[in-house]
Structure formats: C-alpha cells, structure tokens
Amino acid sequence: MKRRRRPASESKGAPRWMVTFSDLITLILVFFILLFSMSQIDIVKFRTIADSFQQRQILEFYPSVIPFDDPSAEPEMESEDSQGKDDQDLNSLLSNIQSYLKENKLSDVIVATRTERGVVLVLQEQALFDSGEATVLEDAYPFLNKVGDLLAGIPNFVKVEGHTDNRPIDTYRFPSNWELSSARASSVIRYLTRTGDLDPTRFIAVGYGDTRPIAPNDTSENLQKNRRVEVIITDPQFVEQ
Missing domain, CATH: 3.30.1330.60 (OmpA-like domain)
Known part of the structure; x- marks a missing residue:
C-alpha cells in the first residue's frame, strides 16, 4: 500500500525578501529625514547670523575684545x-x-x-x-x-x-x-x-x-x-x- 505524501506546509506571513526590502526602505527613509532635519538647522543658523550682521547695533553695543574699538x-x-x-x-x-x-x-x-x-x-x-x-x-x-x-x-x-x-x-x-x-x-x-x-x-x-x-x-x-x-x-x- 502506497503512503500518501503530505503537502509541504506553507510558511505563514510575508516572504523573507520583503522583510529585507522593507528594512532597506526604512533605513533610506530615516537617512533622508536626518539630512532634511540637518539642512533645516543650517538654514536657521544662517538666517540668525545674517540678521545679526544687519543689526549693527549689536556689534556696537557689546565691547570688543580688541584693545581699540575701531580696528582701522x-x-x-x-x-x-x-x-x-x-x-x-x-x-x-x-x-x-x-x-x-x-x-x-x-x-x-x-x-x-x-x-x-x-x-x-x-x-x-x-x-x-x-x-x-x-x-x-x-x-x-x-x-x-x-x-x-x-x-x-x-x-x-x-x-x-x-x-x-x-x-x-x-x-x-x-x-x-x-x-x-x-x-x-x-x-x-x-x-x-x-x-x-x-x-x-x-x-x-x-x-x-x-x-x-x-x-x-x-x-x-x-x-x-x-x-x-x-x-x-x-x-x-x-x-x-
């Protein structure tokens, strides 16, 4: 009497390649989020520095560390x-x-x-x-x-x-x-x-x-x-x- 072969059990859940792919996509997304956040910080710093140069009274109010006020x-x-x-x-x-x-x-x-x-x-x-x-x-x-x-x-x-x-x-x-x-x-x-x-x-x-x-x-x-x-x-x- 011949024995019947049991059908191969199918694995539950997503395929393994999809897990790896999703991890890669997540890492790329995190990387771009970091870049975006850093670029935003640089812009803020740049604007702050530019505003400080436009407001000349700030430089005139605080004393200079140089012995004379007017270097020229x-x-x-x-x-x-x-x-x-x-x-x-x-x-x-x-x-x-x-x-x-x-x-x-x-x-x-x-x-x-x-x-x-x-x-x-x-x-x-x-x-x-x-x-x-x-x-x-x-x-x-x-x-x-x-x-x-x-x-x-x-x-x-x-x-x-x-x-x-x-x-x-x-x-x-x-x-x-x-x-x-x-x-x-x-x-x-x-x-x-x-x-x-x-x-x-x-x-x-x-x-x-x-x-x-x-x-x-x-x-x-x-x-x-x-x-x-x-x-x-x-x-x-x-x-x-």
Missing part, C-alpha cells in the same frame, strides 16, 4: 604719523643742504628742491666732472661728503640719475651718451658709499643719456644745463610710475 583707526593713525615724520626729515634735510650751498657759494652749480619724489639735488657737470669724463673731481668732495653725512642720519633710498646734452660722444670708454651718463651716476654712488660708509643697497644708478633734457639743446648755456647729475633722496610715500 589705529593703523591709519600710525601711517599718518609715519608720513609726517618722513616729511619732517626731508624738509630738515633740504634746509641743511640749502644752508650749506649758500654758505659755500655753490647755489649757481647745485640746486636743491623738494618735489613729490623727495629732495632733488641737481648738480651741473662742472661741479662734478671734466667734460666727457666720469671721474669725480676733488673739488666736489666736500659737498658729496656733506650729502653723505646727511644721508647717514636717514634710511631713505637714493636714486642717482645721469644726464647729458645731445652732442654725440664716441670714445673707447664711452661709445655713446648712454655709457657716459650711466658711468657718472655710478661714480657718484661709488664715492658716497665708500667715503660715507653707506649701505649700497639704498642706491640705484640710472643713465638717461640725452633723453630727458630740461632745456632745448640750442645754445651753449642750455647744453650746459642738460649736462647734469640728479640725486633724488626719495620720499617713502612716493610711488614711481
């Missing part, structure tokens, strides 16, 4: 004080140089003025060099020594410019006015730094040749004016374009 006031005051001291030093320097020129009757060949660049000394060729040469004359030593003594008391940078007239020069040492003007500017700096024990990094030498005349090159007098060396004791506030 003290540096600006220091800058103005520094500029005032620079002006005072340059004006004092100009006064000393002008007094020296007057006492030694050098005002005809050396002019000292104050411009936006600083204190400018214009030295005519005959006060420093022989014609067509770049070696400083001994007669110029006392004045350059005076300038060196005055420069030792201030930290300003010094620019020395050499200028010539438009007459061409063609020698072994100076093939053109470029070389002559540059050599003359360099000679003045060399003398100041060697005899005055000044820092060479404070100086710059520039040769302009005949490209920056102060008078037309049409008379012997004007040619003489253009043959010059300019010593600029620079104003720290001046920015050259």
Whole structure:
C-alpha cells in the first residue's frame, strides 16, 4: 500500500525578501529625514547670523575684545604719523643742504628742491666732472661728503640719475651718451658709499643719456644745463610710475 505524501506546509506571513526590502526602505527613509532635519538647522543658523550682521547695533553695543574699538583707526593713525615724520626729515634735510650751498657759494652749480619724489639735488657737470669724463673731481668732495653725512642720519633710498646734452660722444670708454651718463651716476654712488660708509643697497644708478633734457639743446648755456647729475633722496610715500 502506497503512503500518501503530505503537502509541504506553507510558511505563514510575508516572504523573507520583503522583510529585507522593507528594512532597506526604512533605513533610506530615516537617512533622508536626518539630512532634511540637518539642512533645516543650517538654514536657521544662517538666517540668525545674517540678521545679526544687519543689526549693527549689536556689534556696537557689546565691547570688543580688541584693545581699540575701531580696528582701522589705529593703523591709519600710525601711517599718518609715519608720513609726517618722513616729511619732517626731508624738509630738515633740504634746509641743511640749502644752508650749506649758500654758505659755500655753490647755489649757481647745485640746486636743491623738494618735489613729490623727495629732495632733488641737481648738480651741473662742472661741479662734478671734466667734460666727457666720469671721474669725480676733488673739488666736489666736500659737498658729496656733506650729502653723505646727511644721508647717514636717514634710511631713505637714493636714486642717482645721469644726464647729458645731445652732442654725440664716441670714445673707447664711452661709445655713446648712454655709457657716459650711466658711468657718472655710478661714480657718484661709488664715492658716497665708500667715503660715507653707506649701505649700497639704498642706491640705484640710472643713465638717461640725452633723453630727458630740461632745456632745448640750442645754445651753449642750455647744453650746459642738460649736462647734469640728479640725486633724488626719495620720499617713502612716493610711488614711481
């Protein structure tokens, strides 16, 4: 007699895959709820900070932990004080140089003025060099020594410019006015730094040749004016374009 097979008992409840799927969906839902709640908190914080900046009286009411209430006031005051001291030093320097020129009757060949660049000394060729040469004359030593003594008391940078007239020069040492003007500017700096024990990094030498005349090159007098060396004791506030 054959035995009857019992039918397989069917499991009660939802399929196993559905349980796993529902757990996954629940976790994803919780994750997005957390993200949403965090984003809402950030927006609230952002709005609070924005409102605090719009209400400037809050910042003005509470004292600052910084020693001075207005952070921009003290540096600006220091800058103005520094500029005032620079002006005072340059004006004092100009006064000393002008007094020296007057006492030694050098005002005809050396002019000292104050411009936006600083204190400018214009030295005519005959006060420093022989014609067509770049070696400083001994007669110029006392004045350059005076300038060196005055420069030792201030930290300003010094620019020395050499200028010539438009007459061409063609020698072994100076093939053109470029070389002559540059050599003359360099000679003045060399003398100041060697005899005055000044820092060479404070100086710059520039040769302009005949490209920056102060008078037309049409008379012997004007040619003489253009043959010059300019010593600029620079104003720290001046920015050259």
